[in-house]
Amino acid sequence: MNHRPVDNSAAIPDPRQELVRVMYSQMPVVAAGNLALSMANILAYIERLPLTGLALFGAAVLVLTTMRIAAFGYYRLSRFRSWDAASHSRLLAFFSFLNGILWSSWGLFVVSSVPHADTLIMLVIQAGICAGTVSTSSASRVSLALFVVPVLTSLALWEGWQGTVDGNILAAVMLLYLVLILSSSQRIYRTLHGSIVLAHKNRLLADELYLHSNTDGLTGIANRRFFDNALQVACEASHQNGKSLSVMLVDVDFFKLYNDSKGHLEGDECLKIIASRLQTFFSSEEWFVARYGGEEFVVVLPGVDESRAYALAEEFRIEIANSRIPHDLALPWHHLTVSIGVASCLPRTEVFPQRLLEAADRALYTAKHSGRNRVNLASDMASMINGFALADLDLSAQL
Ligand SMILES: Nc1nc2c(ncn2[C@@H]2O[C@H](COP(=O)(O)OP(=O)(O)OP(=O)(O)O)[C@@H](O)[C@H]2O)c(=O)[nH]1
Incomplete structure (x- = not known):
């Protein structure tokens, strides 16, 4: 219980760091989901039961998404004021890269071991996954690129290696897609940046209002x-x-x-x-x-x-x-x-x-x-x- 009207007015924190913190805070949840994904892949590979593997993967993604949405609400921005964002963003970049490798291995696994799996459809799915990541990873360009590049290039390289599609054309399309993703991430980042600044300004105003309405104007103590x-x-x-x-x-x-x-x-x-x-x-x-x-x-x-x-x-x-x-x-x-x-x-x-x-x-x-x-x-x-x-x-x- 706070017995004094405390002056909480601190400077508005850097919104980019705030976003990195939010993403970082979700890492355990994402890691758990990706572990489930890897296990599904391994299980499907050993048992030669691709459908079981895919079903498990689907369930893992569902759980992961639900948990991430819950975690996003739980890790409210105000909780992260005292975090060391610099070291967290490095860890986040590393984690994003691992994440990208996992997703690309999933794509390669499906096209190589599931009969009649269509590489093009897989590419579209992977592209959708990359596009979905833009909204959450837009604050950290490095993390975004480290995730997107392995996911997008792995299937293109696979196709080029198999010789079914012209690898150069696929690489050019992937490059274009990468540029589009990075530029749209900038737009999303600006919107998020604006919302975060506004949220913090509102909070500072609310703090100020509380402080003024509870403080004696002459002596500065509680009224x-x-x-x-x-x-x-x-x-x-x-x-x-x-x-x-x-x-x-x-x-x-x-x-x-x-x-x-x-x-x-x-x-x-x-x-x-x-x-x-x-x-x-x-x-x-x-x-x-x-x-x-x-x-x-x-x-x-x-x-x-x-x-x-x-x-x-x-x-x-x-x-x-x-x-x-x-x-x-x-x-x-x-x-x-x-x-x-x-x-x-x-x-x-x-x-x-x-x-x-x-x-x-x-x-x-x-x-x-x-x-x-x-x-x-x-x-x-x-x-x-x-x-x-x-x-x-x-x-x-x-x-
Ligand atoms: N300078 C100043 N005076 C104030 C303020 N608020 C109240 N006062 C004055 O405080 C005085 C209180 O006077 P009284 O209630 O008669 O009390 P007192 O003279 O201290 O007498 P006792 O309490 O019986 O010892 C009044 O003259 C008010 O004008 C303020 O914010 N600033």
């Missing part, structure tokens, strides 16, 4: 909106995992007088200082700080019980007082101070965010009216929660 959601989540988690939960309301003392004497801009700077001190002081991963409104801040401390929350609040209060931020009208100290109200709930108790806040607010009110620059505990919290539990019991008994 009330973020706090309301996060407190609800923290209360539910505390109820489920049986850990304590404490909330603090931190209010700057005599802040109106600070504004009046030093001006609103100085007041703003003062709020920024308090926010940053809070953020630094309560920096544990689980805790979070937000601006509650005006000169009031809130700290949520999952896993912290009442006595520890009190000790932490007292430590923070002293830290601010010891900073000696001048505030002549704050009597009797003549420097800036804060008052803090603390409320905690017992582990495994169902606690309502609103009740916890009300208790912390009452504690803060008492701290203010007992002279300010102090921490006050909502000592009625446990009895209040028990009171609710009893009220619930009474109600259910009446029902």
Whole structure:
């Protein structure tokens, strides 16, 4: 669970690398499919049962295609941000070449061992396979060429060797086809490139929107909106995992007088200082700080019980007082101070965010009216929660 509105805005990654990563991520699936293809070939060759072999191959291709489609959805682009694309693209090129050899061996196997197999039809099938690869391999020209060249040339060479068709004409046709494939790969790549850039821009915009709508404009810490959601989540988690939960309301003392004497801009700077001190002081991963409104801040401390929350609040209060931020009208100290109200709930108790806040607010009110620059505990919290539990019991008994 993330308790802070985090700034995720990173540069848009290189779309070509992103595509290589996606292709690379599918390698295990493709390898499994090709292994099935080789086994089908070997089986058909040993048993002299070409139809069984072909049926097995057909099944393997079906499984492979289904798995690849599933894998494409699974390996979403966002997962690959931290990958080392350079080394992966080399491995991908090597793998593509192996893949090409496998497919060409399949073509050669069929024309050489299946009676009446037509080389031309096989060539058309192989050409279709190459064309199908363009969409997925278009980001890496090297990988594409390493796949396509063995697949296309093997049958042409076979025919030339057999002398049934003019090898030169076949080679010329294959060359033309290769050029067509590579040029269409460029077009497909441009389209994919555009979609990937757009997808990343959209994500950055969504991140930015989230960040802005959850951050306080003045102090840069989380705002009330973020706090309301996060407190609800923290209360539910505390109820489920049986850990304590404490909330603090931190209010700057005599802040109106600070504004009046030093001006609103100085007041703003003062709020920024308090926010940053809070953020630094309560920096544990689980805790979070937000601006509650005006000169009031809130700290949520999952896993912290009442006595520890009190000790932490007292430590923070002293830290601010010891900073000696001048505030002549704050009597009797003549420097800036804060008052803090603390409320905690017992582990495994169902606690309502609103009740916890009300208790912390009452504690803060008492701290203010007992002279300010102090921490006050909502000592009625446990009895209040028990009171609710009893009220619930009474109600259910009446029902
Ligand atoms: N500079 C500045 N002042 C603000 C901001 N938000 C609220 N305030 C001021 O904070 C002051 C709060 O005053 P009060 O609620 O009377 O509280 P206080 O003067 O701190 O008195 P106690 O809380 O009783 O110690 C008001 O004068 C508000 O104008 C802000 O964003 N910037």
